[in-house]
Amino acid sequence: MTTKIVAISAGLGDPSTTRMLADRIAAASANAIDDNTSIEVVNLREFAHEITDAALAGFAAPGLQHVYDLVGAADALIVVAPTFKASYPGLFKSFIDALDNDALTGKIVLLAATGGTARHSLVIDYALRPLFAYLQAVVIPTGIFASGHDWGSSGETALQSRIERAAAELASLLGGNGSGRSADDEIDLFSPTMLSISQPQ
Amino acid sequence: MSTMQFGVMSVGDITTDPTNGTTPTENDRIKAAVAIAKKSEDIGLDVFATGEHHNPPFHPSSPTTLLAYIGAQTEKLILSTSTTLITTNDPVKIAEDYATLQHLVDGRMDLMLGRGNTAPVYPWFGKDMSKAIELTIENYQLLRMLWSEPVVNWEGQFRTPLQGFTSTPAPLDGVAPFVWHGSIRTPEVAELAAFHGDGYFANNIFWPKEHYIRLINFYRQRFAHYGHGTPEQAIVGLGGQFFMRKNSQDAINEFRPYFDNAPVYGHGPSLEDFSSQTPLTVGSPQQVLERTLAFADYFGDYQRQMFLIDHAGLPLKTVLEQLDLLGEILPTMRAEFDARRPANVPDAPTHAARVEASAQANEPMEVTA
Numbered sequence: 001m002t003t004k005i006v007a008i009s010a011g012l013g014d015p016s017t018t019r020m021l022a023d024r025i026a027a028a029s030a031n032a033i034d035d036n037t038s039i040e041v042v043n044l045r046e047f048a049h050e051i052t053d054a055a056l057a058g059f060a061a062p063g064l065q066h067v068y069d070l071v072g073a074a075d076a077l078i079v080v081a082p083t084f085k086a087s088y089p090g091l092f093k094s095f096i097d098a099l100d101n102d103a104l105t106g107k108i109v110l111l112a113a114t115g116g117t118a119r120h121s122l123v124i125d126y127a128l129r130p131l132f133a134y135l136q137a138v139v140i141p142t143g144i145f146a147s148g149h150d151w152g153s154s155g156e157t158a159l160q161s162r163i164e165r166a167a168a169e170l171a172s173l174l175g176g177n178g179s180g181r182s183a184d185d186e187i188d189l190f191s192p193t194m195l196s197i198s199q200p201q
Numbered sequence: 202m203s204t205m206q207f208g209v210m211s212v213g214d215i216t217t218d219p220t221n222g223t224t225p226t227e228n229d230r231i232k233a234a235v236a237i238a239k240k241s242e243d244i245g246l247d248v249f250a251t252g253e254h255h256n257p258p259f260h261p262s263s264p265t266t267l268l269a270y271i272g273a274q275t276e277k278l279i280l281s282t283s284t285t286l287i288t289t290n291d292p293v294k295i296a297e298d299y300a301t302l303q304h305l306v307d308g309r310m311d312l313m314l315g316r317g318n319t320a321p322v323y324p325w326f327g328k329d330m331s332k333a334i335e336l337t338i339e340n341y342q343l344l345r346m347l348w349s350e351p352v353v354n355w356e357g358q359f360r361t362p363l364q365g366f367t368s369t370p371a372p373l374d375g376v377a378p379f380v381w382h383g384s385i386r387t388p389e390v391a392e393l394a395a396f397h398g399d400g401y402f403a404n405n406i407f408w409p410k411e412h413y414i415r416l417i418n419f420y421r422q423r424f425a426h427y428g429h430g431t432p433e434q435a436i437v438g439l440g441g442q443f444f445m446r447k448n449s450q451d452a453i454n455e456f457r458p459y460f461d462n463a464p465v466y467g468h469g470p471s472l473e474d475f476s477s478q479t480p481l482t483v484g485s486p487q488q489v490l491e492r493t494l495a496f497a498d499y500f501g502d503y504q505r506q507m508f509l510i511d512h513a514g515l516p517l518k519t520v521l522e523q524l525d526l527l528g529e530i531l532p533t534m535r536a537e538f539d540a541r542r543p544a545n546v547p548d549a550p551t552h553a554a555r556v557e558a559s560a561q562a563n564e565p566m567e568v569t570a
């Protein structure tokens with residue numbers, strides 16, 4: 001069985017340190033997981049127009065829909081966002097806004113962010129984590145924040161060791177039963193409302 | 202009347218024409234609806250349907266008034282709705298208004314029930330939007346009772362109880378108007394249509410076809426589950442929209458400013474992307490013909506095709522020209538749909554056929570189509 005990992009990079013630049021971080025986390029996660037893994041890294045920049053169209057038209061164009069399908073089918077999600085004005089970019093929020101309501105229910109998610117200085121490091125806990133709590137995702141405890149100097153740090157607190165710790169947590173959660181919940185696309189024929197149609201009071 | 206019905210449905214939006222900045226008055230648009238309906242009959246269409254709204258920029262707040270006026274000036278056209286708000290209207294008033302219309306137009310009518318998607322309409326009419334599905338189910342169950350039982354004793358969650366109530370007038374010939382249920386995302390509405398053997402309508406306008414296929418298939422299966430026939434015999438209606446000119450590039454050039462500024466999807470996807478991703482066809486009559494015929498490949502053979510042609514600020518003159526062009530391809534469209542239709546797929550519902558079926562079954566409300 002193959003474990004499907006999808007990494008969403010919300011960096012808007014090209015090249016992008018956000019994308020670089022996403023690649024490193026994805027590679028570390030593949031190492032930490034015993035099963036075969038498939039990794040897809042998605043650059044939101046490439047879908048900027050389709051994300052705006054989806055916000056206005058109410059449905060995703062084929063390219064963006066493919067990304068949503070990948071997200072839906074993923075066993076785990078790696079989300080890496082740059083910090084803009086103390087939060088994630090608007091484009092990333094628009095991407096999340098056009099997801100199905102329960103698309104991330106019970107989904108295992110690793111959160112990471114990049115920022116200009118270490119003063120932004122709580123963006124993961126103050127901006128990203130509440131969003132994914134609302135979406136009822138299972139977010140792993142370690143968040144990975146990288147500012148400019150992290151790319152040259154060393155020792156216990158080095159970026160690479162945090163990436164490996166988060167990847168190990170991700171692998172451990174994937175080996176368990178998660179929250180026991182997941183997005184359910186089935187029509188419930190036996191809800192009280194549904195039953196009130198064929199069995200009126 | 203052919204085995205399949207074709208028509209136009211109007212949202213009733215009052216939108217500024219983006220090419221010249223003029224905005225029709227409410228009076229202009231109400232009279233335009235009448236002109237469009239009469240023209241629809243002239244070019245051989247079967248159905249005209251009006252939306253129902255209770256807020257600007259829409260005019261049709263009183264559908265049966267509009268439809269009765271049109272009915273008095275037409276002879277064959279079936280008058281319908283797209284949709285009648287089953288959530289916020291009192292089912293008693295729906296029963297009375299539409300039964301009156303049914304008598305006035307000698308059965309040339311039916312109606313499509315919908316929930317409406319304008320949040321403030323619920324509180325304006327004293328209803329709770331979070332109960333929209335429950336309102337739909339309870340109100341429809343009461344509506345059916347009002348049309349089938351001479352004296353109704355009823356008690357529910359959302360309305361004052363009725364004791365010894367008789368809805369007048371009783372339906373024409375003892376046969377209730379045919380009911381379509383319109384929905385594009387709510388399985389309960391498909392279930393409601395299936396349980397009662399009513400029609401199910403998917404607007405098929407704003408989204409890719411995949412969004413509609415799921416609920417249509419669900420409705421077909423549940424229709425069979427409740428013993429009304431095979432899944433292929435369920436009564437399905439579809440929307441669609443087009444803009445056509447003899448030369449497809451002329452159609453694209455002329456429609457683009459209306460598309461780019463249209464309510465709902467304007468300022469979003471390009472005309473090209475939207476037409477490839479949704480059922481919108483902007484092109485030649487031949488292209489509209491081919492794209493429409495393909496609907497049956499995706500959704501199965503169906504009974505009613507309705508087109509949206511008068512929105513986004515298009516002037517009346519242009520809309521009437523669209524109807525002329527539709528009239529030219531309509532005979533071929535009918536013939537091609539009829540040619541592919543298996544013999545066991547039922548005809549579109551008409552009052553006359555339902556009266557006949559009712560006489561045979563001798564059970565007025567158990568008629569399917």
